[in-house]
Structures are given as C-alpha cells and as structure tokens.
Amino acid sequence: YNIDLSMIPYLTSFVRFERNRQPQGSEFTHGNSPLFDAAQQELESCYRFCFQSLLVDLAQYHTLCETYDFLGVDGLGSQTIDHVFVDLRAWKTDYELEYKRYRAINGDKTLARDAAFRLFFLILAGELGDEANDSAKAYNAVLFIVPHPGTFKYRTRTILRADEGFD
Known part of the structure; x- marks a missing residue:
C-alpha cells in the first residue's frame, strides 16, 4: 500500500x-487489519463508498468501525448528531429570490450521502452525547433517509434500518 x-x-x-x-x-x-482495504478507500475518496463496497451485513460495518477505532481515524470529523442532520438535509432544493423571481438551487447529494455514513458511524460507535435526546434525533434522521431512494441508495437505507435500534 x-x-x-x-x-x-x-x-x-x-x-x-x-x-x-x-x-x-x-x-x-x-x-492485516480487517476491512483495511475498504477503510483506506473511504479515507481516500468519500465515506459514502462504504455503502457501495460492503455487503448489507451489519457485522461487516461493526468490523469497519472497529478498524477505524483501532487506526485512530475520526470518522465523524468531530461532528455531533445536529451537524450530521444538517448535512443530511443538504440535498434538498433551496430557492433564492433573484429579480422578483425565485431561482432553484440544487442541493448537495454528495454531502448528504457522506452524512448518512457519519450518522451510521455515530450510531454504531455509540457516540451519542445525551442518550435519550440524541437517540431520538438519530431515529428521526434514519426516518428522514429511508423514504428518499433518489438520494440515498438501497444499501444505505437497508443497513441503517438493520441496526438493532430500528427493529
């Protein structure tokens, strides 16, 4: 490497x-470190590729998070659940008033897809601050992701629902 x-x-x-x-x-x-290839690929490109490179198997994602922890990689970038939720909504179209007309500004799907991985990492790593409040926010974030197949692909939505907290 x-x-x-x-x-x-x-x-x-x-x-x-x-x-x-x-x-x-x-x-x-x-x-060897388990899933080091996937971890390195995501560090070099973007976290959203995690959902494309791994199977829809919760055990693999747990192993990946353990590998990140072992390597000392900050998968969250020091972000909280509130920051992640703001990034999740970044894909939505916004409107700006320009010369008495509203102009559509397309959202950033890339940022939203990376935020989906950070949300998943936050849930798996158990790094929710205020357990009751942040757990509710994480649950709402997952409910936000699930009905949007145009932005969040099948594997992303499936693995987020597969976590034990969302049975």
Missing part, C-alpha cells in the same frame, strides 16, 4: 516507531 499517513494516526505512530528501530528502512510491513 502507498498510504497518506496523515489520515491514519495509528500508522503514523507505527512508522515513526519503525524508523527509530530501523533507520535505514524505507518500507514497513504491518499485519
């Missing part, structure tokens, strides 16, 4: 340790 180490804190520490141990070495080998 040719990896940008700035995105993965654990590997940055690993390489620093190996350089101190073997100053003349330029290539370092680390053992």
Whole structure:
C-alpha cells in the first residue's frame, strides 16, 4: 500500500516507531487489519463508498468501525448528531429570490450521502452525547433517509434500518 499517513494516526505512530528501530528502512510491513482495504478507500475518496463496497451485513460495518477505532481515524470529523442532520438535509432544493423571481438551487447529494455514513458511524460507535435526546434525533434522521431512494441508495437505507435500534 502507498498510504497518506496523515489520515491514519495509528500508522503514523507505527512508522515513526519503525524508523527509530530501523533507520535505514524505507518500507514497513504491518499485519492485516480487517476491512483495511475498504477503510483506506473511504479515507481516500468519500465515506459514502462504504455503502457501495460492503455487503448489507451489519457485522461487516461493526468490523469497519472497529478498524477505524483501532487506526485512530475520526470518522465523524468531530461532528455531533445536529451537524450530521444538517448535512443530511443538504440535498434538498433551496430557492433564492433573484429579480422578483425565485431561482432553484440544487442541493448537495454528495454531502448528504457522506452524512448518512457519519450518522451510521455515530450510531454504531455509540457516540451519542445525551442518550435519550440524541437517540431520538438519530431515529428521526434514519426516518428522514429511508423514504428518499433518489438520494440515498438501497444499501444505505437497508443497513441503517438493520441496526438493532430500528427493529
């Protein structure tokens, strides 16, 4: 692998340790991490590709979140459920008044699809702050995603509903 180490804190520490141990070495080998290929692809491109690259199997998503945790990757980007919910609504068309007429401004589906993964990561990682209030917000966010197949694809909607909290 040719990896940008700035995105993965654990590997940055690993390489620093190996350089101190073997100053003349330029290539370092680390053992396998489960779903590392999927994790690296998502870090290099966008989180929404997670839903395309993995099967609709909740265990794989748990493993991916554990891999992110092991690698020290902040899948949320320090965002709360409120930030994620704002990004989920970013795909909606907005209207702006211009010369006495309203002009449609298309929403950002890419941002909304990435927010869907961040929501899922937030739920799986159990990083909801105020448990009762944030759980209700997460539930409402999932209910917001499910009826919009044009923006959120089948796998995204299915895996979000598959979580234990949404039976």
